[in-house]
Amino acid sequence: MLKELNELAEGAGELKPGSGLVTGVIALALAFLCFLGVLAFLFPEYLTTPELRRSYNVETVRTIMFIAMVVAGGLSLVNVLFNRSRWLSAFAFLLVALTALLGGHKVPVNDFADNTPYIGLDWFILDLLGSSLIFIFVEKLFALRKDQPVFRPEWQTDLHHFIVNHMVVGFILLATNLLVHRLFGWAAADGIQAWVRDLPFVAAVLLILLVSDFVQYWTHRAYHEVPLLWRLHAVHHSAKSMDWLAGSRQHILELLITRTLVLAPIFVLGFSKEVIDTYIVIVGFQAVFNHANVSVRLGPLRYIIVTPNFHHWHHSQDKEALDRNYAAHFAFLDYLFGTAVKSTKLWPERYGVLGDYVPNGFFKQLKFPFTWKG
Template sequence: MTPPDDPNRQPPPSSEDGLTGITSLASAHGALETGRGLVSGVVAFALAVMSLLGVIGFHFPAYLSTPEFRAVYDVTTLRYLMAGGMVLAGSIALVNGVLGRTRWLAAWTFGLLVLALLLGGPTTPIPDFPDDTPYLGLDFLILDLLGSTIVFVLIEKARPLRRDQPVFRAEWQNDLTHFFFNHLVVGFVLLVTNRVVHGGLGWAANDGVAAAIARPPFVVQLFLVVLVADLVQYAAHRAYHEVGFLWRFHAVHHSAKSMDWLAGSRQHILELIATRILVLSPIFLLGFSQRVIDAYVIIVGFQAVFNHCNVNVRLGPLRYVLVTPNFHHWHHSRDTEAVDKNYAAHFAFLDYLFGTAVRADRMWPDRYGVIGDYIPVGFLKQQAFPFIGSTESRERPTLAPESHAWTPPADAE
C-alpha cells in the first residue's frame, strides 16, 4: 500500500512550448509524467543550468564561491565534471529531439549549453580576486546538488521504501527551491552564526576546558561533540514542537508529504540560523578542535539527508542507538502515536531515555505532513507563513487522524 496522491497537486506539463513550458514546469507541484521524455529532459536541462551557473561562477569567483569550499576542491576536476555534464546534457537533448519527445525542453537545454560555451565553457579562466568579499555559495550549491543527487538517489533506488515513488515526486519543485536558497545564502548564515557564537560568546571560552576536551582520543572527542550537539538539538527540536510560535516556523519542515533525500531541505531560514547558532555555541565554548568539528559536519550533513531518504533501512538493534530513516520517518508521520516523538538527530537512545520515542518502530508510517494540512505550498509563502498564517493554525494540533500503519513488502525487510 502506498500513500494516496495529493488531490490538490498540479502535474507539470508533458508538452509545452518555450518560456510557457519552463514556467509551468517550475510552478507546478506534481510528479513528472513518465514515458514521454520529460524526466530525462529535466535531467538534461538541470545539467545545462548547472553548467551555465558554473561558468558564471568561474567568471566571478570572489562573489559566487565559498571560501571554505575553495580550499578543498580542485578546479581542474571541476572543469572535467562540467565538460562531462555538458556532453551528457547535449546527448540527452539530442536523443529527445530526434525522437520528438519534449522538443521544447531540448531546445532550452541546447540554448543554455550554447550560452555556457559562448561565455567560455569549461576552459573559462579564473581571475585573481580579493579575500573577504560578500558571496553567494554557488559552487556549494552546484557540487552538493550534483553529489547528493548521485549518491542518495542511487541509495533510494537500491533499497527503496516506496518503490513507486518517483524521483520527481509531488512538490519536488518547492523543495528544490529551498535547497537552492539554503545553499546560496550559506555565506550569510555562516556570517550571522560566527558573529553570534564567536563575537558574543568568546568571553566565555575557557582554555582549561578546551585542554581537557583535547586529551581523549579522536574517536572519543568525535562521540562527545556529536552527543553535545544532539542534546542541544533535541532540546531545541522539542521546543519547536511544544511552543506554539516556534512550531509555526518548524511546521514548514513538517509540511512535506513525501520523504526522500530532498525533503529535508524544506526549512524556514530563521529556524536554520537559530538551530545552527544553538548547536554550535556549546561546541565552540567547550573548545573542540577544528578537526573534530569538520568530522562532525560531515556526519550531520550525511544524516540530515539520509534519514529523510525514501529508503528501507532500520539497522536492527542499532536503531535503538542511532537515528535511522525508519526512526526519523516516524517523526514526520501524521499518525497519532507519532505526534511529538523521535526528536533526536543522531542518537536515538536520547528519545528512549527521555520518553519521547515512538514504540511502534517495527512498522513504517503511511502518511507524512502536518495535521490539518494548513501550510501553503511555495517557497515564499512558506517563509512568510509563521508571520501571516491563518488564525486557525496559530496553535499546533495535538491529535492526528486515525493511524494507517504501512509495512513494506517482505523482500524489502
C-alpha cells in the same frame, strides 16, 4: 518552448519512459548546473564560499564540469535528432552552448579579493549535484514507497527552500559565527579546549556528535512544545512526502536559531578543524538520508543511531508519533528522555502537520509564522 518548460516545472508525477523526458530532464539539470558553474568561475569572489574555495582542486572541478557538459550536450542532441522531447532538449542544448561560449570548463581564475560579500552558488551546485546523484539512485534501489515519483507533489516548494537556504549560506555562517562569539565567547576555557584537542580523532568525532545532538534534542523539543517556536518549525513538518529533498523545507529563522545554538558548544569546547569538517559531512549525510524515501531500519542499531525509519516517525501524523523522536544522530537520547515512538507498526502511514494548515509555496511558508492565526 518556455510554455512547455513552465508546465514541466509546475507539474508532478512519474516521467513517462520512452518519451525522452527522463534523459531530457537529466540533460537540462546538468546543463543548468554547468551554466551556474561557469558563472562561479567568472565571478568567484561573489559567487563562491571562501571556506570551500580554499579546499578546491580546480582541475578536478574543471574535469567534472567538462564531463557534465558532454553528457548534457550529448543527451540533448540525441533527443533533438530523434524528435524526443525536442522543446526540453533544445533548451538544454542551448544552455550547454551558452556555457561553452562563456568559457565553459576553461575559464581562467585570476587573483581576486577574499573579503567580499558572497552567495554560496558553489555550495548549492555541489550539494544539489551530489545529493541528487546519490540519493535518487538509492531511493530507486531501496524505495519505501515504490509508487512515489521523483517529482512528487510539492517538490517545487522544497527545491525553493533548498536553493534559498544554500544561496544564503554566507549570511547564515556570518550571522551564526557573530552570535556564537558574542553570546558564548565568555564560556571558552583553554584547559577544556586543550583536553578536547588531545582526544583521539574518533573519540572527538563521537563527542562532537553527542554534544551537538544533546543541544539539538532540547532545541528540537522546544520547537514542538513552545507555541511561538512551533510557528517556525511547522513549516518543516508540512512536507507530506518524505524524500532526499524534503529535509530542505525549513524556515530560514529556524535555520539561524538552531545553527547558533548547536555551534555554541562546538565553539566553546574548541574542536579541531578536522573534527568539525568530519562532523559537517556526517550531519549533511544524515540530514538528507534520514528524510529519504528508503526502507532502512538497521535492526537493533536503530535504538542507538537515528535511521530513516526513526525520523520518518517524527514527521508522521499518526497519533502515537506526535511530538516524538527528536534526536538527529543518536536515537538513544529519545529512549533516555522518554520521547521515543512506541508503535506496533513498522512505518507511519501519513506525513505532514496534523490538520494540514500550513500553506504550500516557499513565500507563503516564509510569511506563515507571522500571519498564522492559530
